[in-house]
Amino acid sequence: MSANAVLLPGFRGMARMILKPPNKIRMLSGWKISLAKNGSFAGKAGGQNTWVGVRIISSLGLEPGSKFGHLAVGRTFCASPGTVDVEKSVADEDEGGLTVPPPRLTLKELCEERVPQHILEKAEELGFKYPTLAQQEALPVLLSGFDCLLHAQTGSGKTLAYLLPILAKLVPRAAVQAIIVVPTRELGMQVAKVARTLMGKSLKSTDTDSEEKGDVRVSGKGEGKGNLTVMTLLDGGSANRQKKWIKAAPPQLIVGTLRCISRLIESNHLRCNAITTIVIDEIDTLLGSAKEGNHLQNLLSVHTRATDRQTIFASATVPQHNRFLHDCVQNKWAKNDIVHVHVTPEVMMPRYLQHRYVVCDKQDKLDTLVALLNADNPRAAIIFVNEQNEKSRRNGDPPPTSIVAEFLSEKLRLGELGKKVERSRDLWEPLILEEDDHINQRVSTLSEFREGRCLLVATDIAARGLDLPEVSHVYNIDLPPSVTSYIHRAGRTGRRPIEEEQGVVTSFIISKELFVLRRIENEAQTRITPLHIDVGPKEE
Numbered sequence: 001m002s003a004n005a006v007l008l009p010g011f012r013g014m015a016r017m018i019l020k021p022p023n024k025i026r027m028l029s030g031w032k033i034s035l036a037k038n039g040s041f042a043g044k045a046g047g048q049n050t051w052v053g054v055r056i057i058s059s060l061g062l063e064p065g066s067k068f069g070h071l072a073v074g075r076t077f078c079a080s081p082g083t084v085d086v087e088k089s090v091a092d093e094d095e096g097g098l099t100v101p102p103p104r105l106t107l108k109e110l111c112e113e114r115v116p117q118h119i120l121e122k123a124e125e126l127g128f129k130y131p132t133l134a135q136q137e138a139l140p141v142l143l144s145g146f147d148c149l150l151h152a153q154t155g156s157g158k159t160l161a162y163l164l165p166i167l168a169k170l171v172p173r174a175a176v177q178a179i180i181v182v183p184t185r186e187l188g189m190q191v192a193k194v195a196r197t198l199m200g201k202s203l204k205s206t207d208t209d210s211e212e213k214g215d216v217r218v219s220g221k222g223e224g225k226g227n228l229t230v231m232t233l234l235d236g237g238s239a240n241r242q243k244k245w246i247k248a249a250p251p252q253l254i255v256g257t258l259r260c261i262s263r264l265i266e267s268n269h270l271r272c273n274a275i276t277t278i279v280i281d282e283i284d285t286l287l288g289s290a291k292e293g294n295h296l297q298n299l300l301s302v303h304t305r306a307t308d309r310q311t312i313f314a315s316a317t318v319p320q321h322n323r324f325l326h327d328c329v330q331n332k333w334a335k336n337d338i339v340h341v342h343v344t345p346e347v348m349m350p351r352y353l354q355h356r357y358v359v360c361d362k363q364d365k366l367d368t369l370v371a372l373l374n375a376d377n378p379r380a381a382i383i384f385v386n387e388q389n390e391k392s393r394r395n396g397d398p399p400p401t402s403i404v405a406e407f408l409s410e411k412l413r414l415g416e417l418g419k420k421v422e423r424s425r426d427l428w429e430p431l432i433l434e435e436d437d438h439i440n441q442r443v444s445t446l447s448e449f450r451e452g453r454c455l456l457v458a459t460d461i462a463a464r465g466l467d468l469p470e471v472s473h474v475y476n477i478d479l480p481p482s483v484t485s486y487i488h489r490a491g492r493t494g495r496r497p498i499e500e501e502q503g504v505v506t507s508f509i510i511s512k513e514l515f516v517l518r519r520i521e522n523e524a525q526t527r528i529t530p531l532h533i534d535v536g537p538k539e540e
């Protein structure tokens with residue numbers, strides 16, 4: 001059997017593929033394959049007792065006599081006759097870390113002949129030489145064209161995993177061929193930027209104006225590719241301009257929010273007949289709302305058909321994922337053989353996060369925050385607050401973001417914050433990111449933060465998908481409204497997988513909230529340790 005062979009789907013029952021010793025191969029995703037004496041095998045999901053059928057989707061490097069190899073597995077059995085002599089799996093040496101220890105396949109080897117060389121070279125130039133664990137597991141599935149629920153920790157590299165198969169398929173004809181749905185404008189800009197960079201846009205480009213508007217044309221190099229365009233359709237953009245652009249020259253790839261994409265489809269400005277891939281990133285943000293559910297249903301099973309395209313759902317958190325997979329098939333959002341790539345299901349959050357909590361009175365939270373910022377001296381930090389409630393809005397109270405930012409500003413001015421700061425104090429002037437801000441304000445806030453400002457006070461608008469590798473600390477001034485929200489807020493730090501530097505997450509709670517924190521700890525399968533901090537004497 002050759003490397004990269006895609007095995008036949010659909011066979012249910014005992015597999016007929018013959019594998020030789022060892023009699024147990026630990027799979028990267030926590031699956032185990034056990035070999036019976038007659039060479040047949042069965043799979044077992046990590047932590048569960050039931051033996052279930054395993055479908056081998058593709059194999060890489062598994063050739064007779066090979067020492068290392070990789071199998072991607074799905075949910076049900078399938079098999080192809082053949083003999084594979086496996087002495088040892090790479091996965092046997094992996095302890096569940098984010099990247100796979102050497103010797104391992106490079107990203108280029110993993111994607112060879114399936115993704116154009118110039119894109120792989122660009123990825124390597126960006127520092128993506130080896131796949132992350134999520135990419136290692138997902139790419140064989142995605143590049144084989146299977147529909148997929150890609151379910152992997154925050155910061156595990158899901159964006160590159162779904163972009164590579166899309167970019168591999170785009171052709172320079174004037175028709176929308178792929179759509180990526182994202183929950184926020186900020187995430188949309190980020191994803192579009194990665195796509196454009198992989199397509200060959202110069203890293204040194206200063207074309208930020210057109211980037212902001214979402215209209216950048218990129219010349220693909222070699223592989224017979226001509227001009228490819230990525231367009232963003234994001235909240236706050238001008239609907240008229242978007243319509244004009246799409247009509248004049250349809251882009252090959254669209255990154256947008258569900259609302260904007262649906263509006264253009266329904267007004268017949270965006271035609272879906274050439275679509276080959278749809279990605280729904282952060283899928284769980286769209287579940288549970290009737291309005292979003294309707295838009296999703298229309299996009300996935302009215303305006304387009306699951307059988308005509310590849311569908312990819314991605315998130316670090318997919319509550320009730322088995323139910324979701326079932327509903328996906330029932331609603332015709334995906335094909336029957338959708339694969340669930342669930343990376344390290346036993347570890348919901350990156351291991352290199354440290355979780356702490358501080359118990360204090362409500363009125364002491366901000367003083368405690370200042371003391372902690374002085375002690376931690378973060379490289380960059382996001383301070384999360386909850387959304388302002390309706391009552392407080394009606395009363396004309398300032399939003400929690402402003403209250404926190406103004407308090408920190410004042411302490412900075414008094415010299416009580418940033419005592420150990422070696423950089424310019426101005427960099428510690430807090431920024432604010434929240435939904436109510438004007439779009440231009442949000443854009444400039446994020447770019448200032450990326451360029452070296454240290455403190456960002458934000459609502460959950462900053463919790464999803466934003467990749468800000470400089471963030472060393474996350475502070476939850478208010479306890480997040482759900483476990484999911486805790487996981488995503490926490491995931492904004494510790495995003496330097498290669499260095500494996502620890503990110504620190506600190507939640508401020510009043511004593512009554514301790515039980516809520518324990519619930520988060522249980523459900524997120526993590527340990528949150530208490531921290532005692534001396535705020536110092538109070539001024540009269």
Ligand SMILES: Nc1ncnc2c1ncn2[C@@H]1O[C@H](COP(=O)(O)OP(=O)(O)OP(=O)(O)O)[C@@H](O)[C@H]1O
Nearest residue numbers: 128130131132154155156157158159160316465467
């Ligand atoms: N193969 C790779 N090697 C090194 N770094 C990588 C690789 N793939 C992605 N990264 C980097 O890892 C970081 C996280 O990637 P990405 O934003 O795709 O994570 P994610 O899984 O989408 O996270 P989230 O769930 O928070 O949205 C980014 O800085 C990205 O550039």
